[in-house]
Amino acid sequence: xxxxxxxxxxxxxxxxxxxxxxxxxxxxxxxxxxxxxxxxxxxxxxxxxxxxxxxxxxxxxxxxxxxxxxxxxxxxxxxxxxxxxxxxxxxxxxxxxxxxxxxxxxxxxxxxxxxxxxxxxxxxxxxxxxxxxxxxxxxxxxxxxxxxxxxxxxxxxxxxxxxxxxxxxxxxxxxxxxxxxxxxxxxxxxxxxxxxxxxxxxxxxxxxxxxxxxxxxxxxxxxxxxxxxxxxxxxxxxxxxxxxxxxxxxxxxxxxxxxxxxxxx
Amino acid sequence: xxxxxxxxxxxxxxxxxxxxxxxxxxxxxxxxxxxxxxxxxxxxxxxxxxxxxxxxxxxxxxxxxxxxxxxxxxxxxxxxxxxxxxxxxxxxxxxxxxxxxxxxxxxxxxxxxxxxxxxxxxxxxxxxxxxxxxxxxxxxxxxxxxxxxxxxxxxxxxxxxxxxxxxxxxxxxxxxxxxxxxxxxxxxxxxxxxxxxxxxxxxxxxxxxxxxxxxxxxxxxxxxxxxxxxxxxxxxxxxxxxxxxxxxxxxxxxxxxxxxxxxxxxxxxxxxxxxxxxxxxxxxxxxxxxxxxxxxxxxxxxxxxxxxxxxxxxxxxxxxxxxxxxxxxxxxxxxxxxxxxxxxxxxxxxxxxxxxxxxxxxxxxxxxxxxxxxxxxxxxxxxxxxxxxxxxxxxxxxxxxxxxxxxxxxxxxxxxxxxxxxxxxxxxxx
Numbered sequence: 001x002x003x004x005x006x007x008x009x010x011x012x013x014x015x016x017x018x019x020x021x022x023x024x025x026x027x028x029x030x031x032x033x034x035x036x037x038x039x040x041x042x043x044x045x046x047x048x049x050x051x052x053x054x055x056x057x058x059x060x061x062x063x064x065x066x067x068x069x070x071x072x073x074x075x076x077x078x079x080x081x082x083x084x085x086x087x088x089x090x091x092x093x094x095x096x097x098x099x100x101x102x103x104x105x106x107x108x109x110x111x112x113x114x115x116x117x118x119x120x121x122x123x124x125x126x127x128x129x130x131x132x133x134x135x136x137x138x139x140x141x142x143x144x145x146x147x148x149x150x151x152x153x154x155x156x157x158x159x160x161x162x163x164x165x166x167x168x169x170x171x172x173x174x175x176x177x178x179x180x181x182x183x184x185x186x187x188x189x190x191x192x193x194x195x196x197x198x199x200x201x202x203x204x205x206x207x208x209x210x211x212x213x214x215x216x217x218x219x220x221x222x223x224x225x226x227x228x229x230x231x232x233x234x235x236x237x238x239x240x241x242x243x244x245x246x247x248x249x250x251x252x253x254x255x256x257x258x259x260x261x262x263x264x265x
Numbered sequence: 266x267x268x269x270x271x272x273x274x275x276x277x278x279x280x281x282x283x284x285x286x287x288x289x290x291x292x293x294x295x296x297x298x299x300x301x302x303x304x305x306x307x308x309x310x311x312x313x314x315x316x317x318x319x320x321x322x323x324x325x326x327x328x329x330x331x332x333x334x335x336x337x338x339x340x341x342x343x344x345x346x347x348x349x350x351x352x353x354x355x356x357x358x359x360x361x362x363x364x365x366x367x368x369x370x371x372x373x374x375x376x377x378x379x380x381x382x383x384x385x386x387x388x389x390x391x392x393x394x395x396x397x398x399x400x401x402x403x404x405x406x407x408x409x410x411x412x413x414x415x416x417x418x419x420x421x422x423x424x425x426x427x428x429x430x431x432x433x434x435x436x437x438x439x440x441x442x443x444x445x446x447x448x449x450x451x452x453x454x455x456x457x458x459x460x461x462x463x464x465x466x467x468x469x470x471x472x473x474x475x476x477x478x479x480x481x482x483x484x485x486x487x488x489x490x491x492x493x494x495x496x497x498x499x500x501x502x503x504x505x506x507x508x509x510x511x512x513x514x515x516x517x518x519x520x521x522x523x524x525x526x527x528x529x530x531x532x533x534x535x536x537x538x539x540x541x542x543x544x545x546x547x548x549x550x551x552x553x554x555x556x557x558x559x560x561x562x563x564x565x566x567x568x569x570x571x572x573x574x575x576x577x578x579x580x581x582x583x584x585x586x587x588x589x590x591x592x593x594x595x596x597x598x599x600x601x602x603x604x605x606x607x608x609x610x611x612x613x614x615x616x617x618x619x620x621x622x623x624x625x626x627x628x629x630x631x632x633x634x635x636x637x638x639x640x641x642x643x644x645x646x647x648x649x650x651x652x653x654x655x656x657x658x659x660x661x662x663x664x665x666x667x668x669x670x671x672x673x674x675x676x677x678x679x680x681x682x683x684x685x686x687x688x689x690x691x692x693x694x695x
Contacts, residue, residue, distance in 0.1 A: 205671070213674045214686070215678070222689070225690045225693075229690075
């Protein structure tokens with residue numbers, strides 16, 4: 001009897017330790033009570049930022065809640081690598097705003113409790129748990145830093161958010177679908193989640209317009225054809241477009257495809 | 266003897282009293298008195314209607330060119346496709362204490378059952394009912410019962426309600442909407458003095474604009490074109506440009522040669538402000554105008570530099586659905602000497618007014634200007650015929666210009682046509 005208990009306890013130990021790590025960050029944030037706190041962690045390779053207004057990775061740029069995929073990068077003159085810095089506003093121990101920065105530390109004018117550098121896994125776990133329960137825009141804003149965290153595997157948690165269409169703020173679910181579509185696209189094209197397939201060309205440009213048209217058809221007649229394109233089209237850029245618009249559809253068939261493509265990533 | 270006389274006198278008085286109190290006495294009592302004496306609830310009455318009045322027993326009541334559909338539609342001009350048969354007026358008034366809380370006017374049909382308490386006055390004198398209704402309308406504060414009561418007054422047979430309507434029209438203490446209705450009915454029912462009265466009201470700078478505009482509209486309602494001269498005078502000479510425009514608009518609503526001549530003069534005169542011209546051009550396209558008017562507008566177009574006036578011409582011609590007019594719109598759309606804006610507008614209105622898909626298709630193939638072609642793709646997308654989808658699919662598949670292909674694809678995505686899904690899938694897998 002006692003031997004069985006020990007086995008169970010040993011098996012649970014790694015999960016427990018992980019959980020304690022995430023709890024620890026959560027507790028430290030909660031302990032702020034009222035005010036601001038910040039913590040840092042290591043980003044995925046290739047992520048940079050100017051420390052205050054934008055974050056860039058591959059050909060994607062993130063500014064506030066706007067995302068520019070596949071844009072012109074010439075203006076990124078001050079894009080410096082650096083840790084991801086998350087600043088949270090806390091009210092009564094609960095997070096009511098969250099901002100993410102990468103690059104050099106910008107000058108802090110307001111008092112902020114610095115929680116120092118935390119492990120990227122702990123940070124990702126904390127942020128994903130926050131995304132799952134937060135109201136308002138905090139949930140949506142928690143997902144970007146969770147994805148940016150080096151060696152994080154946010155996809156299972158994002159699938160759970162994407163599948164829950166009931167209580168969650170719409171924007172949180174939208175963000176989960178977006179990042180799952182990026183991960184699925186990367187898996188389908190064997191690239192990084194921030195990479196894009198190819199430069200524009202005439203053929204894929206028109207085909208992409210057709211992909212978009214499929215995504216707009218009423219009564220969702222375009223979903224199955226889009227899944228076929230995502231699975232089998234020869235052009236990686238067209239596949240990526242199909243996966244992107246499947247993500248925007250928030251259709252259950254799209255999620256099933258993403259699950260299949262992402263698999264155990 | 267004295268006792269007998271006294272007994273006879275008592276009897277006579279008794280008979281008189283019986284006559285006064287009994288059923289025949291009720292009939293002699295005024296409608297106002299009977300409504301006043303009725304308990305809270307619905308009071309119903311019916312009476313004869315003027316010649317030209319009809320209804321559907323429910324929501325439709327019409328008198329000549331004026332058509333009401335309860336609760337809020339009102340049309341002035343030609344109408345069709347509505348079941349409307351002559352019949353008596355049936356009016357229901359809902360009272361609560363001294364307040365009239367609702368009124369409803371129907372023509373024809375029979376009363377329906379209700380859970381509310383009903384006092385039915387039966388058939389009453391139309392003349393008296395008309396006077397009573399307009400008087401009651403003057404006393405109610407709410408707009409909707411007031412409107413229904415004025416309608417009930419206007420359709421009453423042989424009732425001379427115009428003077429009371431005019432009094433109500435000028436009463437600035439009444440709700441604006443009630444006044445507006447009274448002005449409108451005054452135009453329709455008033456005598457020869459109405460044109461002068463309405464003109465004076467339209468030009469009264471102390472009145473609010475909507476009341477003045479109602480007076481102009483009422484001039485156009487006057488029977489036998491009695492208000493046309495006054496409308497022409499306002500359209501030509503008023504100091505107020507907006508009122509001139511309104512007068513021009515209403516001239517287009519009356520089927521009168523003098524009105525058409527005036528509109529033409531306004532459209533071509535260099536002295537007419539553009540705002541008035543716009544209204545005159547619009548008015549000319551109304552009420553199924555003759556082909557000569559369509560051709561007149563085409564000629565006038567050549568003299569316009571303002572894009573707004575040009576657009577008005579396109580719209581007005583499109584409204585006529587005239588075959589030659591539609592062909593002209595397509596010609597303007599194809600004409601490389603025209604501005605891109607004008608070409609786009611002309612093609613848009615050609616598409617909206619029923620230009621054939623074959624013609625629109627031909628126009629697309631003949632046009633080189635990309636902005637115009639792109640707009641024509643939008644025009645095609647707004648058509649519901651399967652030929653429009655055919656053309657869009659053809660553009661998406663084979664057009665030399667990649668941007669045009671993309672535009673066509675965008676609009677195909679908005680179509681609900683199974684052929685589109687198949688074509689898109691094939692195009693992607695090429």
